[in-house]
Amino acid sequence: MGKKILEVKELTTKYITRFGEDVYAVDHVSLAIEEGKSLGIAGESGCGKSTLALSLMGYYFPPLHYTSGDIIVDGKNISTMKPDAIRKSVLGTEIAYIPQAAMNALNPTQKIIRFIEDVVRVHHPKMPKKEIYDSARKRFEELGLPASVLEKHAVELSGGMKQRTVIAISTILSPKVLIADEPSSALDVTSQKMVIKMLRNLMDKGYIKSMIFITHELPLLYNVTDDIMVMYAGQIVEKGTAKEMVFEPVHPYSQGLMGSIIVPEAGTRDVKLTAIPGTPPNLKKPPSGCRFAERCKYVTNECRAISVGLKEFGDDRSYRCIMDVDKLREGYKHE
Ligand SMILES: Nc1ncnc2c1ncn2[C@@H]1O[C@H](COP(=O)(O)OP(=O)(O)OP(=O)(O)O)[C@@H](O)[C@H]1O
Ligand SMILES: [Mg+2]
Numbered sequence: 482m483g484k485k486i487l488e489v490k491e492l493t494t495k496y497i498t499r500f501g502e503d504v505y506a507v508d509h510v511s512l513a514i515e516e517g518k519s520l521g522i523a524g525e526s527g528c529g530k531s532t533l534a535l536s537l538m539g540y541y542f543p544p545l546h547y548t549s550g551d552i553i554v555d556g557k558n559i560s561t562m563k564p565d566a567i568r569k570s571v572l573g574t575e576i577a578y579i580p581q582a583a584m585n586a587l588n589p590t591q592k593i594i595r596f597i598e599d600v601v602r603v604h605h606p607k608m609p610k611k612e613i614y615d616s617a618r619k620r621f622e623e624l625g626l627p628a629s630v631l632e633k634h635a636v637e638l639s640g641g642m643k644q645r646t647v648i649a650i651s652t653i654l655s656p657k658v659l660i661a662d663e664p665s666s667a668l669d670v671t672s673q674k675m676v677i678k679m680l681r682n683l684m685d686k687g688y689i690k691s692m693i694f695i696t697h698e699l700p701l702l703y704n705v706t707d708d709i710m711v712m713y714a715g716q717i718v719e720k721g722t723a724k725e726m727v728f729e730p731v732h733p734y735s736q737g738l739m740g741s742i743i744v745p746e747a748g749t750r751d752v753k754l755t756a757i758p759g760t761p762p763n764l765k766k767p768p769s770g771c772r773f774a775e776r777c778k779y780v781t782n783e784c785r786a787i788s789v790g791l792k793e794f795g796d797d798r799s800y801r802c803i804m805d806v807d808k809l810r811e812g813y814k815h816e
Contacts, residue, residue, distance in 0.1 A: 521702030641672025
């Protein structure tokens with residue numbers, strides 16, 4: 482086993498709304514990523530992917546609150562660090578986060594090099610502009626971006642170029658973990674491919690040591706990440722290698738996610754199945770039993786009554802369901 486770059490144990494966080502209600506968006510999530518590896522997180526809208534991404538940085542501000550659990554980055558536990566310490570010694574260097582729709586949030590009146598100066602100066606307040614510019618130019622060129630982008634404003638860049646620029650800015654300090662939240666979702670297919678190529682390039686060149694890639698599309702992760710976790714209603718419902726998760730999903734929810742999208746790969750189904758019927762539960766009042774119960778075709782009264790933890794099987798895989806793995810697999814084959 483390689484060195485663990487990120488280890489998360491039983492992380493639980495919640496929103497407290499202005500009406501004082503709790504929204505349990507991240508519930509006892511555990512994960513680990515080794516050096517040089519990438520993890521994909523998939524799940525439909527509202528299942529807690531972005532909240533998990535935010536929570537992983539250990540940087541909490543209302544309405545998001547930390548409840549319990551550990552976040553260990555390269556051996557250092559950051560879960561109980563104060564926000565100021567997180568900002569100074571974690572963000573950008575240990576963990577970099579590219580928020581969902583980050584490219585649309587870039588201040589249009591500022592030159593790209595200024596964003597880079599802002600990021601670098603948090604950690605190197607005295608570094609001369611020329612030095613920052615030279616290293617940014619070198620990094621941009623190595624990542625296949627023209628150095629002329631540095632002198633441009635965000636409005637002058639196309640969507641794909643803007644997204645790749647955001648990624649280059651966020652990783653300028655070579656963070657150990659990069660968390661990219663839906664980095665390719667709003668882009669056309671060509672730009673998507675370029676974004677994914679760039680993320681791979683960052684990893685191959687050692688500018689990032691590990692990556693978390695978030696998307697609502699499970700099959701997209703097959704070509705991007707080593708491992709995949711599927712999230713449902715704030716919980717992990719299944720984990721495995723990308724190949725296992727795409728070709729042999731076990732949890733009825735992962736099976737539904739997989740089955741609802743066409744994948745033009747040998748061995749996968751070529752018919753477009755209907756999306757999973759129903760909607761996720763309200764996270765203000767999550768059900769006490771299985772959170773997927775009301776949408777599951779195998780549901781029994783026992784499912785509604787008992788909350789099952791993740792069960793391990795095979796070679797480092799796990800799933801959260803009362804049913805036996807073989808029965809679930811059998812059911813998928815005959816779907
Ligand atoms: N600021 C907030 N205050 C209260 N609840 C919130 C807040 N932001 C998100 N939520 C709730 O937390 C849950 C998880 O939302 P989150 O944005 O993490 O989902 P997601 O998986 O990233 O969805 P998407 O695919 O649409 O980006 C949802 O029920 C959402 O309504
Ligand atoms: Mg999101």
